Amino acid sequence: MSMKTEPFVVNIGPQHPSTHGVFRMRLTLDGERIIDADMVIGYLHRSMEKLAEERSYTQNIPFTDRTDYVAAMTGNLAYVLAVEKLCGIEPPERASWLRVIMSELQRFASHSMAVGVFANDCGTWQTPVMHMFREREKILDLFEMACGARLTTNYMRIGGVSRDVPPEFRPALRKLLDELPMRMGEYEDLLLENEIIVARSRGIGVLTPEVAINCSLSGPMLRGSGVAWDIRKADPYCVYDKLEFDICVGTDGDAYDRFLVRLAEMRQSIHILEQCLEMMPEGPVHSQITTATAQPGGQPSAPLTIRVPAGEAYGRIESPRGELGFYIVSDGGPAPYRFHIRSPSYINLTPLRELAIGATVADAIVILGSIDIVVGEIDR
Amino acid sequence: MAIELEHYLILGALLFSIGLYMALAKRNFVGVLMGIEMMFNAVNLTFIAFSRFPRFADMTDAERLSGHVFVIFVITVAAAEAAVALALAMLVYRNRETIDVDRMDLLKW
């Protein structure tokens, strides 16, 4: 509506159906147009970085589950990579493969949440979310098989993973992989080609590559703007250099492209998982436990404390949301001297104000949905 | 007691007077407009009443219904008038931040 009205302030959040947690947008509106936007964060602050300085390196792994609780595996991985870099530990081959399998499964699960919730933000009445949950459930079942937990997995260990996957894991994953391409086709037909989603998200929240790079965005946000950048290619960790996959990029930099990139990455994850199933070797899964272990009963566990030499290290991975980095400073003591998380959700929020100004309320929700924040990771 | 033409005429007169008072004495522009609409309604009511209670026995139904046709035109004009008047109110408000008629005294924008 072009009718001029008084500006008024609306608080979207902290309690709001589509702020994905307790995020708060303070919007100044002129009718439906946003003329100013303020992001208020900190409602979920748990002081993880400080708490981590009081706990041993191994004890800190569960924290990394709880920063990005939608993608716990990748949180684990980034942290243990940083510590391993600091200690100079090289995990055994099979552990690296398992890590890749878990992080790709996690990527698929996290992206399916992101895609479903984005569709929800576009106004579908829960249907895509529910369908996405169906696939996510199966992935969580696999996680449960591997480590006993579904959400906060705590699977990675410094020097490997906590335990080998059980024998039934492989057929279950095989079955899932056979099923997923069909589901992906369904999602692409129903969501990507959906007229209304296209109308709602194309041309909304356009980020140019320059802005995206200047805001130091990463992950699907950056790739949606057409910059082919992926830590898995740029700085390969685990065994990503042995795997074949493509970087998925958008061309318009709008909300639709970010959505699109996520869906395309889900297909790439399936492709990677196929290769992993073929190429994964047998062997031990932890550098300090040499036997290829049997199942829970007699399984030796990884050591609870490790001595980490003084120094600093930055481990980074491509988490579903972008570059997730852990910067660890050690003074040689049992706990890290400084524990810093470069969380992609937080940094990806940087351009939100610029994107929201000039958009309508409905657009702002779509833009926020396309950024795919996890509040636990923003506030840590 | 049967309802006759006079009942409707007096009802119309009362409604018209209330509308007139509002149009004369209300401070808010919308209030004035409400009064004017009320007056329109009163007039329409008398039109319809006269059409229902005709004076001549040889009037055809089509002739009697010219009152209705007139009312349709009045309603049309009232709608147009309301739209323009409220647009004017918006315009005044945008410039003066008031729509009180006794403060629209600049004789210019």
Add this chain to the structure above:
Amino acid sequence: MEDTGSIVAFWLLAALTLGSALAVVLIRDLIRAVVLLITSFLGVAGLYITLSADFVAVVQVLIYVGAISVLMLFAIMLTPRAGRNNAETFFRIPGILLAGLMAFTISLVSLDTDWAVVERGGFEETASAIGEALLDKYVLPFELAAVLLLVAMLGAILLVHPEGTDEE
């Protein structure tokens, strides 16, 4: 109109119309005044039905209740700093006098006149006859009304359209 139904309906509707009209005058809050005005409009629509003017009654609901009142509500809402006070100006006393005089005169005249009404009963159906009249006998006013509506619409849009902005 001598049957009980008509008489009861008339008095009820008359009370509704005049009562809510009076309340519109007296009530302070503008939004509530508009809501009461709507009631008054609905009462008038009911009165039209007692006069067997069904088409006009429905049009009354459609235009006055559905459109003009909404416009007023919009106007009140879009002028938030103007206050929602429905108070009177200093014209109050002259207004009362003039309105009272008007009511008195018209009532007196209408009671005094011999209207020589011929009881013809209500109409069987008005819609088709009105339609024919509009497109036959009154086709020129009909067209003029259409032009007037168009002009009013354009005028209203031009008036409230913020300067310097273009529709995309």
Add this chain to the structure above:
Amino acid sequence: MPFLAKWYDLRDLGNAVGAFLDWIRDLGGPDWIPYVVSGLIGIVAILLWLLVSQLAFIWIERRVIGRMQARIGPNRVGPWGLLQPIADALKLLLKEAITNRYADKPLFWLGPVLIFIPALVVFAVIPFGEGMSLADLNVGVLFVIAITSINSIAIFISGWASNNKFALLGSMRAIAMLISYELVQAFALLGVVIFAGSMRLGDIVAWQSEFNTWMFLLQPLALVAFLIASAVEINRSPMDISEAESEIVAGYHTEYSGIKFGFFYAAEYFAGFAVSAIVVTLFLGGWTAFGLERWVPGWLIFLSKLYLVFFLFIWTRGTLPRLRIDQLMAFSWKFLLELLFIHILVVGAEVLIWHEGDYPAVVVLPIFAVINWTLAVALVVGWATFMGHLRPERRAKRAVLTQELGATYFRPAGGHGTGPMGEA
């Protein structure tokens, strides 16, 4: 009692009522009593039917949407969860109905009550079966449009009185939508009225039965436009913008809780039934079905059609995302209305030719149907193309897959380029 004698004829429940009224008349008393009694019977019957249908459809909707969402839906209260709606209703009754401290209290109360009026009053003119109509007004179609326009007032009042910004935004959106789509609704029904030559709903049903056709076969465009406008009217997805959950929480009824929210919830269903009833009456032959009404009670045919149409609304709710308000408005003003203008012109010309030439309906109506279907498809496709709907920047696309690390594939919207434009 003698009035029981005619009850065997279920084809027209009006018979039973008529017999009952005759019985009352025979008892003596003032002549207005049968009128009042017949009106009361009709009102009570419609209300009871509405309540039962609503309870049933709450359950059906939740189960159906559950199916659509790959879950089960309510299944705990009673067999197959059948008692869930009753449990919900009880919950709403027992919950505290909070009134916001800064709410405009009388209006806050008025809103939920007023929202019922249009949904209920519309049923007065709907013919449920032969002669089964409370008041078959001769301006029925206009009455329907006029009454539903009261909706906007109710929504405005509840949004305004809540004194809540989300509610205000919601009611602003609702009114803007309702006003734009009222026009679409009126124009869609105008075509039907032109064909049937009457605004009385009973006549329109009779017309369809007389020529053995359903109006939507003759005027597909009008049906589609009316369905869209009705979805707007009853706030169904994809037009549930005024109560868009993901944007403005619950729109104009954000502040309502307990039974007052229950009123809005129920009114939504009642309005849904009302527009479905209108669609069935005007476009789907009402209580007739190509002679089937001779064997099956007309009201059963009517109700089954009504439920099918209502199912359509449930279906869209389970599947479609939501449009943005300006897109919805533009769709009304820039798309539907233009199409309907042309549609009305064509329909008018057809009726003129038919009546002037005095051709037999058997010949003329199929030709009209073919013309109108072709026209509808051509208009929709043509106008969409003209409005630039097929331009690449408005279509779906796929991601670019690349191995080239650091390349930039960004091309400004509307431009045409494929490869990398430069290094980042």
